[in-house]
Amino acid sequence: MASIVENIQRTLTRIREAEDHAGRAPGSVKLLAVSKTRSPDEVREAHSAGLRAFGENYLQDAMTKVEALADLTLEWHFIGPLQSNKTRAVASHFDWVHSVDRLKIAQRLSDQRAPERAPLNLCIQVNISAEGSKSGVAADEVYALAQQILPLPNVALRGLMAIPAADLSEAEQHQAFARMQRLLEQIQPLSPGIDTLSMGMSDDLEAAVAEGATMVRIGTALFGPRRPLN
Ligand SMILES: *Cc1c(COP(=O)(O)O)cnc(C)c1O
Numbered sequence: 001m002a003s004i005v006e007n008i009q010r011t012l013t014r015i016r017e018a019e020d021h022a023g024r025a026p027g028s029v030k031l032l033a034v035s036k037t038r039s040p041d042e043v044r045e046a047h048s049a050g051l052r053a054f055g056e057n058y059l060q061d062a063m064t065k066v067e068a069l070a071d072l073t074l075e076w077h078f079i080g081p082l083q084s085n086k087t088r089a090v091a092s093h094f095d096w097v098h099s100v101d102r103l104k105i106a107q108r109l110s111d112q113r114a115p116e117r118a119p120l121n122l123c124i125q126v127n128i129s130a131e132g133s134k135s136g137v138a139a140d141e142v143y144a145l146a147q148q149i150l151p152l153p154n155v156a157l158r159g160l161m162a163i164p165a166a167d168l169s170e171a172e173q174h175q176a177f178a179r180m181q182r183l184l185e186q187i188q189p190l191s192p193g194i195d196t197l198s199m200g201m202s203d204d205l206e207a208a209v210a211e212g213a214t215m216v217r218i219g220t221a222l223f224g225p226r227r228p229l230n
Contacts, residue, residue: 004042005049007222008033011205015216018209029209032077032198034219036061037227040068046222047072055079055098055217059086061229066093079161079198079217081135088112096121098161098198098217101137106149113154121158122149123198126183128176129165136162139183146187146194159196159214160184164204173204177211184212 002010015029034055035043043054043065052073056062057080066076077096082105090097091112100106100122113120124145127136137145142160149157160183164176177199188194200208200216208216220226 004045004222007224008046008049008051011218011221014205014221015209018206021206022210024209029213030215032079032215032217033222034079034201034217035065035223036080036219037229038065038223040065042223043069043074044072047074053077055219057081058229059089063089063093077217084108091120094120096123096158098123099125099135100149101125101135103145103148106152106155110152110154115154117154119154119156121196122155123159123161123196124149124157126160126162126180128162128180129168139179142183143187143190146190150191156193157191159194159198160187161198163201164199168204170207173207174211177204177208177213181212 011031015031016026019026019029032053032055033046033051036057053075055077076094077098078090078094079098082090082097082099087105087108091109097109097120106122109120124142125136126142127138146157160180162180164173168176180197180199184197196215197213198215198217200213202218202221205216205218
């Protein structure tokens with residue numbers, strides 16, 4: 001099996017080729033390594049190969065790593081579903097939250113983020129494939145939620161995140177990601193700080209980069225098949 005270091009090289013090459021193919025500047029897309037279910041040592045290995053930003057879905061699993069890796073300077077991104085009783089830990093230990101889907105969660109994160117720290121970066125999660133089961137706000141609710149989040153003092157609204165349905169054709173992936181780009185353009189006039197489109201995973205990063213992703217969230221292609229949480 002390929003090593004994490006080899007997988008990182010291969011993934012960075014995929015991103016660079018996708019940027020090039022789309023006529024985008026090299027380095028315009030940031031790699032977020034999704035380390036959910038991975039061990040602290042695997043994150044350490046990815047860090048020694050140059051990665052700094054890591055995405056986590058489950059608070060307990062994440063906190064083990066945040067504590068075990070406190071000697072490293074890492075950027076932690078919370079990308080999983082977020083319930084109210086988890087916001088305090090997330091506001092203290094993370095740098096980004098990609099999965100904001102209601103005002104109440106953003107308000108709690110702002111209230112619980114220490115004002116002397118850098119603001120917590122937020123993305124609104126959009127239910128771009130409009131499936132009943134997926135989390136995220138409907139496309140037509142994004143603008144109003146962005147307007148409500150922007151005045152909150154200890155958070156910074158950075159953009160939008162989406163996880164399109166898993167069974168889309170390549171053409172449908174492109175359409176979903178293109179809708180995200182248009183939604184981002186609609187909210188950008190609200191604030192100059194809105195600059196992030198978090199979309200694209202191991203299987204669809206090329207389509208996401210072609211349609212304007214600025215951050216791709218990659219797990220399997222870096223760390224191999226996912227492990228069950230015990
Ligand atoms: C697990 C996960 C990813 C990474 O998916 P891969 O297909 O393993 O690259 C990205 N985003 C979110 C929100 C995830 O939960």
